[in-house]
Amino acid sequence: MLVAENITKRFSGVTALDNVCLELHEGKVNAILGENGAGKSTLMKILSGVYPDYEGQLLWNGRPVRFANTKEAQEAGIAIIHQELNLIPYLSITENIFLGQEIETIWGTLDKKKMRQTTTELLQKLKLNVAPETKINELKVGQQQLVEIAKALLLSPQVIIMDEPTSAITDQEVETLFDIINELKQENKTIAYISHKLDELFRIADRYIVLRDGKSIDSGEMAGMNHDQLIQKMVGREIFVHQKPALSVPQEELLSVQHFSLKRSTKRPELVLDDLSFTLKRGEILGIFGLMGAGRTELFEALFGLYPSLTTGTVRIEGKEVKITSPVEAVKEGLALVPEDRKRDGIVPIMDVKQNISLASLAYHVEKNGVLNTQAETELATKYIQELGIKTSSSGQLIKNLSGGNQQKAILGKWLATHPKILLLDEPTRGIDVHAKSEIYKLILQLAASGLGILMVSSELPEIFAVSDRVLVLSEGTLTLETPVENATEDKLLKAAISKKC
Amino acid sequence: MQTTLETQKQRLSKLQPLIALFVLCLIIGLLSDKFFTVSNFWNVLRQISVNICLSVGMTLVVLMAGIDLSVGSVLALCGAITAGLFKMGIELPSQNLYIGFTLLGASLAGVLTGALLGFFNGFVITRFKVPSFVATLAMLTVARGLTMLWTKGFPISGLGEQFAYMGTGWFLGVPVPVWISAVVVALAVFLSDKTKLGRYIYAIGGNENASLLSGININKVKIIVYTIAGALAAVGGLMVTSRLDSAQPNAGTGYELDSIAAVVIGGTSLSGGKGSIWGTVLGAIIIGVLNNGLVLLNVSPFWQQVVKGFVILLAVIIDKANSKNG
Known part of the structure; x- marks a missing residue:
């Protein structure tokens, strides 16, 4: 045939x-x-x-x-x-x-x-x-x-x-x-x-x-x-595990999400996310696994305030209840979102590396009374280019000329400049080659060790195992499994991801 | 090596409008001995000052990948309001009340009206997600209708010497409208290059999703920019009214197209994120020189329109070719 x-x-x-x-x-x-x-x-x-x-x-x-x-x-x-x-x-x-x-x-x-x-x-x-x-x-x-x-x-x-x-x-x-x-x-x-x-x-x-x-x-x-x-x-692949650096901060609760639900739209009331509850500690990396359509990206977007009228449930950051109704407020509350689709939602392609890095933090670092301080901006960009090892000919290089891995690092830099408490990483290594992947994993581990709480969505099991401390599995909008990574196996996660709701 | 070559190419493409202007001036100067005279120089600048005001606002809007079709009508309405208030004030016979306006008060009222209409544009675009093309097209009609209502369809004329100063006067050897447009350009260059707002305008045009997810209040930025565009249209309205010593109900018809032409010839991309105020100023000057040259050469006004149309096309085609190479 x-x-x-x-x-x-x-x-x-x-x-x-x-x-x-x-x-x-x-x-x-x-x-x-x-x-x-x-x-x-x-x-x-x-x-x-x-x-x-x-x-x-x-x-x-x-x-x-x-x-x-x-x-x-x-x-x-x-x-x-x-x-x-x-x-x-x-x-x-x-x-x-x-x-x-x-x-x-x-x-x-x-x-x-x-x-x-x-x-x-x-x-x-x-x-x-x-x-x-x-x-x-x-x-x-x-x-x-x-x-x-x-x-x-x-x-x-x-x-x-x-x-x-x-x-x-x-x-x-x-x-x-x-x-x-x-x-x-x-x-x-x-x-x-x-x-x-x-x-x-x-x-x-x-x-x-x-x-x-x-x-x-x-x-x-x-x-x-x-x-x-x-x-x-x-499944059944080899898994490469990175050495986790020692945590420099006490493991206290950073984020608590309780009974979090998201409707499809005002006209279609079916739930995209159904009664999710989980917590995240300082310095912890929580891997979120699920198949396509499980609601992973929607979870991040909802936490980041993109659907204020469709969500229910409570979100606490450092014990204080927050109502995040827009990305502006999400950033103020210390959230940072590295989106799945870098080209569509991440970079501003016709701006240079420096302007992309400073974009989310102009208000904190480089302006006074609305006037930009270009020197401070260059210093800020240079700092993150060095710290994150972004390979670029200069901070004035257009970001679209960088490789995927370096664009991703620049986006990380953009968020680190806002001094966030919680990083939401959506498929952080999609479309990135193996070497750059491992560099990004190293960065993620370092950032967690420095006290950030990290939620990382991934559909790649090796990635989940490479960096997570704990794993959540989503299936069709419900939480089907929560486990420390030590107890997780590939087929346990995949089964939980495939299982229909009971 | 390659990067320096690239930046050189980029610089060259930025210089293109300037080279075009230079060549244009040279050709017209060779054909007409009246072109390179001091009086003609000021003449051209005075004629384009209204378009510059409109085009500066339009540039900010287009940089955000929007468009403002209402500027011509807003210009007419604001000019008429200023003229009407200045000449007649507000009379409320029922309460035996009369409010008179000084020139400054009437002008401020006109500019405020423009800002309000622009604010309304921005509000509709952001709140109801109406495409800017449609929202401002609606405003084009609304503002024109309001102008007719306000003027009852007749020009408001005989405004006096004081009023005419804005459009026809001279200050330190330079025409007043040229001063006004120069100040507008200087402020806009500062805004777009040196301020946070300016950066956000470019970012929104470059990638609106990424800007939203970076925690930029994009609705606020949009509303501010449309408000600015409305206010600048009003400033243009003051100058037109002052120059003619009369607020015409059909003033400014088609001006939105001239300003879009200036923006496009100046190299600003209609899809947003790329371009500059300086480019637009050059674009406006090119259109002004072209108009002026064709008049000096006794070309029929009908042919002028045809030529202008092809210049716009040429500018966009060259720009496309550049961005493909870059």
Whole structure:
């Protein structure tokens, strides 16, 4: 059927896939398993023509192929349903399904009748009981997911790739989806199904393929496997542990979060974070692990005052209850947030290193009556460039010209200049090479030893083990595990992250 | 080696508007003997002083990746309010009350009105997350309507010599409007380069998310900047009214486009974060010289518009090419 041989894919120096081999069996549901960052989505994007440049080759029905774009893959018979919904909200179901595949009459106008008819047939097949004229934004998320599937089925593909199709839909909609998958199987369609919800996979998958760190680890029949065996295959790496410097301050309580909840939005009351309670001591590093969508980033953003009207619960800093309703207040209370997406939320790319470092602390260090003191600013920047070992030609270098690791250090510098009490680090080493990673870990450990309290979100288990004193595990917005790092094992954490709420 | 080359390139791209201005002056000077005269020099500067006031405010707004389309209408309303208050004061016959205004009082009232309208722009943009294009487009209409209401559709004229000083007078051998715009430019350069507010303006335009997460009160900064832009439009309104000795209800129509043109020609990026007050001043001078030159060369005013349009396009294309290389 579809076979991938020795696929290697690099993103600007980072190897995402390393000699991966995979075989999709015809007429079966092939489950692709792996942790976040294992390379599942990258591999699927290669199969479906999203990434045309890679090493290795694809065999399609025995013939080598290389798809230059998704259209070629579609025409060959491979359709992908992406993790994020790719529908246009203000267009109708029909218009979305036929987007780029419009049927025209001999006059060159749109053949709306025919398209409408085909859409109706597809919707019937998927048991989606809505009119084809309905606009996408009037549909529920689960229904939108079904429209995505309808769109994929339009060209009657042989292979359908589903990337985390159940991440946004309700249990009932999952049942409908599984019925559809079974029907597709009857029609001898091949399905590649990516998910980290193991329970689902046991119900519907025929075969499994495990990826870990961009390598193919194992594959085989699903029958006869159990939870623990699969998890074992997904984890199991060497862990490198840094020497922790001795703590220079007494271990008193710094942050206490009690019954902390966050609603999705004012219109959608479901809880993104559900009744979280935890504490953080001075000098402690609390690792927060969870899979995508577990609510880790939302926890940080909510603590930092981005959703004041959606949160409930109490937050105490040094024993004093605080109400943080904006980032301005968060900074005043001694919080600092190093965001996950450095480019989008972290750096101001067209400013230089110095201006990025001073940005959050102008009010404390370098201005008087609103007038900037550029000399003080340069001194401040130079201090952190030296202390954190930021490699830059000068403090006047544009920050976008620095490597990811050095940009991250500059952002750390920006926050240290505000003399924070608590650091919130969201995926602090994402997209950073191995060497710079280990430097950042060293810095994190030093900062904790100097008395800061650190909350660190990570989806990389080795990272959690490398620096944490204690680990919290989030799963779908609830706290499923809290443990000292000494008692934690990889599969214990992963199990807690995968487990559904009881 | 490479870095010095790069900075040289950057410096060169910063000098581009200046070189363009120089070449432009040279060409017009060769074609017309009236161009390089002292009186024409002051003439050009006096003509652009209104646009400079508007463009300075516009630069601050555009640096934050916003836009202010309302400046032309705000200019008209504030000019009319000042003229009306100065000439007629406020009469409340029911309470047998009359409030007269000195020139200073009326001018302050005009500037205050501009600041208030700008504040309102900023408030709507930050509180209701309305795109600045839409919010200020609405203000463009509202302020024009208010001007018509205030003036009942007729010019307010005959304001007297004292009033005319602002637009036509001379001080120490330099026209008063040139003094005013010079002070505005000096204050704005100081604000944008030397103050915390200025830094925040650049940061918000460079990356609004990062600025928010750095604990910058971005709503406050935005409101302040739109308020400044409104106040500067009012200052422009005073100068226009004074020069014409009359507040015209349709004054300032289309001025927002001239000021956006000056900002863009001056190298400020419409996507925010990049640019300078000095660039805008140069942009305004280039437009002024171009207008002046085309008039001196007896080019039809219709052709002037066409030429101006192409100059704006050219400026943006050159800027795009530069940023691609850099």
